[in-house]
Amino acid sequence: MAELVTLTIDGKQITAEKGTLVIEAAKKIGIEIPAFCYYEGYSLQAACRMCLVEVEKMPKLQPGCTLPAAEGMVVMTDSPKVVEARKSTLEFLLTNHPLDCPVCDKGGECELQDMVFRYGAGESRFTEIKHHANEKQWSPMVYYDPARCILCYRCIRVCDEGLGVGALGLTHRGVHAEITPSNGDHLECDECGMCIDICPVGALTSGSYRYKSRPWEMNHVGTICAHCSNGCKTTLSIRNGEIMRANNRDQSGINGEFLCAKGRFGYDFVHSEERLQTPLVRKDGELVEASWSEALALVAKKFGDVKAKGGKFGVVGSARTTNEEAYYLQKFARQGLGTANIDHRRSGDVASLLNALAGKRDALATVADLYTTKAALVIGSDLSQQHPLLAFQLRANYRHHGSSTYTVTRGPVREDSYAARSIRFEAGDEIGALDQLREDLSKHASVVILFGDSVKGGDVAKLVAFGDSLGVGVKYVCLMDYSNSRGAWDMGLTHEYGPGYEAAEQRGLSLPEMLAAKDLDVFWAVGANPLADAELGSNDAFVVVQELFLTETARRADVVLPAASAYEKNGTVTNTCGEVQRLKAGAKVMGVKTDLEIMGLLAKEMGLDLGIWTPEKVFEEIRRTVRGYNVQLPIIVTGGAAPTQPVSGQLAVLPDVSLVRSAEDTLFTSGSLGRYSKMLNAAMEAPGKLYKE
Amino acid sequence: MIGNYPTGRQKGALIPMLLYAQDEIGQITEELIDEVSKRLSVNRVEIEEVLGYYTMLHREKRGKHHVQICTNVSCMLRGGEELWEHACGKLGIGNKQTTADGSVSLEEVECIGACSWAPAILVNYDFHFNVTPESLDALIEGLRTKQ
Ligand code: SF4
Ligand code: SF4
Numbered sequence: 001m002a003e004l005v006t007l008t009i010d011g012k013q014i015t016a017e018k019g020t021l022v023i024e025a026a027k028k029i030g031i032e033i034p035a036f037c038y039y040e041g042y043s044l045q046a047a048c049r050m051c052l053v054e055v056e057k058m059p060k061l062q063p064g065c066t067l068p069a070a071e072g073m074v075v076m077t078d079s080p081k082v083v084e085a086r087k088s089t090l091e092f093l094l095t096n097h098p099l100d101c102p103v104c105d106k107g108g109e110c111e112l113q114d115m116v117f118r119y120g121a122g123e124s125r126f127t128e129i130k131h132h133a134n135e136k137q138w139s140p141m142v143y144y145d146p147a148r149c150i151l152c153y154r155c156i157r158v159c160d161e162g163l164g165v166g167a168l169g170l171t172h173r174g175v176h177a178e179i180t181p182s183n184g185d186h187l188e189c190d191e192c193g194m195c196i197d198i199c200p201v202g203a204l205t206s207g208s209y210r211y212k213s214r215p216w217e218m219n220h221v222g223t224i225c226a227h228c229s230n231g232c233k234t235t236l237s238i239r240n241g242e243i244m245r246a247n248n249r250d251q252s253g254i255n256g257e258f259l260c261a262k263g264r265f266g267y268d269f270v271h272s273e274e275r276l277q278t279p280l281v282r283k284d285g286e287l288v289e290a291s292w293s294e295a296l297a298l299v300a301k302k303f304g305d306v307k308a309k310g311g312k313f314g315v316v317g318s319a320r321t322t323n324e325e326a327y328y329l330q331k332f333a334r335q336g337l338g339t340a341n342i343d344h345r346r347s348g349d350v351a352s353l354l355n356a357l358a359g360k361r362d363a364l365a366t367v368a369d370l371y372t373t374k375a376a377l378v379i380g381s382d383l384s385q386q387h388p389l390l391a392f393q394l395r396a397n398y399r400h401h402g403s404s405t406y407t408v409t410r411g412p413v414r415e416d417s418y419a420a421r422s423i424r425f426e427a428g429d430e431i432g433a434l435d436q437l438r439e440d441l442s443k444h445a446s447v448v449i450l451f452g453d454s455v456k457g458g459d460v461a462k463l464v465a466f467g468d469s470l471g472v473g474v475k476y477v478c479l480m481d482y483s484n485s486r487g488a489w490d491m492g493l494t495h496e497y498g499p500g501y502e503a504a505e506q507r508g509l510s511l512p513e514m515l516a517a518k519d520l521d522v523f524w525a526v527g528a529n530p531l532a533d534a535e536l537g538s539n540d541a542f543v544v545v546q547e548l549f550l551t552e553t554a555r556r557a558d559v560v561l562p563a564a565s566a567y568e569k570n571g572t573v574t575n576t577c578g579e580v581q582r583l584k585a586g587a588k589v590m591g592v593k594t595d596l597e598i599m600g601l602l603a604k605e606m607g608l609d610l611g612i613w614t615p616e617k618v619f620e621e622i623r624r625t626v627r628g629y630n631v632q633l634p635i636i637v638t639g640g641a642a643p644t645q646p647v648s649g650q651l652a653v654l655p656d657v658s659l660v661r662s663a664e665d666t667l668f669t670s671g672s673l674g675r676y677s678k679m680l681n682a683a684m685e686a687p688g689k690l691y692k693e
Numbered sequence: 694m695i696g697n698y699p700t701g702r703q704k705g706a707l708i709p710m711l712l713y714a715q716d717e718i719g720q721i722t723e724e725l726i727d728e729v730s731k732r733l734s735v736n737r738v739e740i741e742e743v744l745g746y747y748t749m750l751h752r753e754k755r756g757k758h759h760v761q762i763c764t765n766v767s768c769m770l771r772g773g774e775e776l777w778e779h780a781c782g783k784l785g786i787g788n789k790q791t792t793a794d795g796s797v798s799l800e801e802v803e804c805i806g807a808c809s810w811a812p813a814i815l816v817n818y819d820f821h822f823n824v825t826p827e828s829l830d831a832l833i834e835g836l837r838t839k840q
């Protein structure tokens with residue numbers, strides 16, 4: 001237990017751990033000490049002097065952001081001296097500030113504006129001409145306006161310490177001082193935009209949002225990122241149905257302050273001119289526009305006919321549609337169409353993990369666990385590229401708690417720079433490296449093991465046996481690709497399992513088997529693009545595709561139904577750690593329908609009774625019937641992340657692990673979706689490479 | 694040189710490394726930045742920070758003899774500014790410029806810590822005190838012939 005000290009702040013007594021910063025101690029009792037350069041979680045800078053406080057028996061005002069609390073200390077945060085000092089600091093900061101608030105992106109949510117509003121400094125004694133420097137574009141994502149910069153160093157620290165990128169620095173002195181990017185005049189970095197978010201003023205602006213809107217003209221909708229499997233909360237700022245920006249406004253998600261380039265800039269696919277907005281029906285060999293009712297009637301009729309004559313269906317779901325949609329799709333296929341041929345493209349072998357963890361409690365790590373575990377072992381993944389949030393969490397854990405990270409990868413990864421040990425091993429052989437790590441890992445009280453797609457089947461069992469042999473608390477993360485890769489498995493979008501990993505009544509065709517089958521009558525792809533790198537074996541199959549874009553698969557379709565993206569719908573998704581979170585509809589795109597609505601209308605048209613198809617009702621059914629999903633509703637509806645429980649008991653059948661393969665997306669790619677993001681493709685770092693650092 | 698710094702503090706070699714390298718090649722080049730960044734494992738931008746901060750580090754090529762004339766208060770009071778004007782006129786170059794033959798470059802500097810003997814100038818690492826326009830002429834001639 002750390003030593004405690006008692007101090008007085010503005011007449012209130014508070015007991016805090018010795019060494020606590022006065023600014024933090026004050027926060028605990030509801031006293032805000034204004035600050036610019038201080039940012040919780042990053043190194044101390046003491047550059048701005050905004051936080052000055054008066055301390056009894058100390059001759060000069062002290063910066064509250066670096067002053068450690070001491071026994072008997074008496075602090076005043078609003079004495080006349082302090083108030084005067086604050087005014088002077090603000091006056092000083094404003095001497096060279098352009099005061100272009102009316103056109104500044106930050107106007108209305110600017111910390112400098114707020115402080116001036118609060119603490120005054122309406123008058124300036126500075127009558128000289130302001131020093132001006134032109135705004136610069138550093139990358140398609142990041143712009144810098146030196147005149148607005150208050151030199152707080154926040155951007156430098158978040159980039160260096162938070163991301164481990166270190167792309168920003170401060171060059172020159174005095175009035176000429178400014179932030180400089182890694183490559184002199186341009187950035188080569190992760191393009192995460194974290195520096196933009198953390199900038200207290202409008203000095204760093206976003207390539208997609210700058211000069212587009214005022215913050216108060218938009219509705220802010222917190223939802224879950226549509227891209228990778230980490231499940232960051234991203235706040236969409238919506239004006240008239242259009243997403244104007246995505247950022248981390250309230251920092252209430254599992255990702256805290258974090259967002260990567262995809263979450264922040266990769267939303268633009270939503271309003272891409274290539275979006276499908278009308279159903280398409282093949283007539284005389286050509287796909288032509290049709291009405292929803294015509295297209296749906298056609299599909300329903302065909303489905304009904306094929307079902308009636310006992311024909312062969314092939315149904316492919318997506319790792320990006322919601323749990324409700326995945327669940328409803330498999331129900332539609334199994335109960336409605338009477339087919340067992342259903343699958344999706346799997347990117348991690350979570351079934352083997354759940355099987356190996358049978359009977360264990362709390363053995364699945366959450367995103368939060370990565371920040372608190374004493375040690376982490378990363379196997380077969382370039383985490384900073386493939387799982388940016390998880391990588392950010394591990395790095396923060398190392399910075400704040402000195403945790404140890406071990407990597408076993410086929411090539412260099414960013415984590416190596418601070419890893420306790422890094423071992424190179426060919427993909428698929430990584431399990432062979434474990435014995436070398438046993439001694440190291442068993443020294444730590446808690447370990448989280450994260451593994452990529454190269455660890456599957458029997459290797460997962462071996463991995464868990466290895467974890468057991470360490471004699472310490474071990475938790476696991478099975479790394480997967482997309483926003484609902486985990487949910488797709490859980491909801492039964494596989495040919496071997498129904499929802500909750502119950503063995504499917506009848507084992508149908510897997511995705512490759514469907515593609516190879518010569519006698520498929522109907523091929524139905526919901527949010528999936530399996531023909532991107534494969535041919536459909538059956539020439540006569542009637543192909544129905546629900547999609548955002550005219551993908552390879554949609555091009556082969558007989559009917560294309562334009563679907564809504566994740567940013568246009570409600571529902572839930574499950575991240576790679578097995579945490580369920582809520583999607584909230586933000587954007588509006590004319591002409592599209594959610595996959596759930598499309599399926600619901602099809603069911604109605606076919607006269608099937610598959611239950612009510614609102615997201616809420618389907619989720620209720622999932623909670624009731626899918627093993628592991630009896631999650632707490634209040635957590636979900638308040639925008640939190642509810643962990644699912646591993647299914648208890650061994651799985652009745654083992655998964656087909658030959659089908660597990662990650663698409664190996666980087667920071668700038670995102671499967672078929674990424675192709676339609678202009679911003680992501682505009683980055684000079686795109687598409688990027690794994691294992692190259 | 695890196696070995697002279699305690700383990701984990703090799704970054705400390707950054708400034709001397711840049712300085713010595715500059716003495717040898719006359720300027721800080723892109724290749725040099727890359728090399729130093731590699732050897733000391735510091736980000737490029739950290740080197741940029743140092744370069745921007747310290748005036749004695751130059752990205753442009755300097756002359757063989759880098760003449761720095763102080764025009765700060767003490768020197769100014771004792772003719773530093775006249776000295777500066779004189780040097781510019783004589784060499785036909787301005788601040789941070791180099792003569793066509795590459796022999797001499799000029800820089801107007803702030804205090805060089807030699808106020809007691811003002812006006813003072815610095816040629817590479819050598820101080821010259823109580824300089825007059827005449828002695829400056831002789832000095833420059835000397836530098837030119839010395840090559
Ligand atoms: S975008 Fe991200 S990686 Fe690039 S400079 Fe900003 S913080 Fe650093
Ligand atoms: S750009 Fe913004 S975050 Fe960076 S130093 Fe300037 S004011 Fe601070």
Ligand code: SF4
Pocket residue numbers: 225226227228229230231232255258259260261262263264387388389
């Ligand atoms: S880490 Fe993944 S979930 Fe988070 S913002 Fe990036 S792509 Fe989205």
Ligand code: FES
Pocket residue numbers: 034035036037038045046047048049050051052063064065066
């Ligand atoms: S917040 Fe304390 S000096 Fe900037």
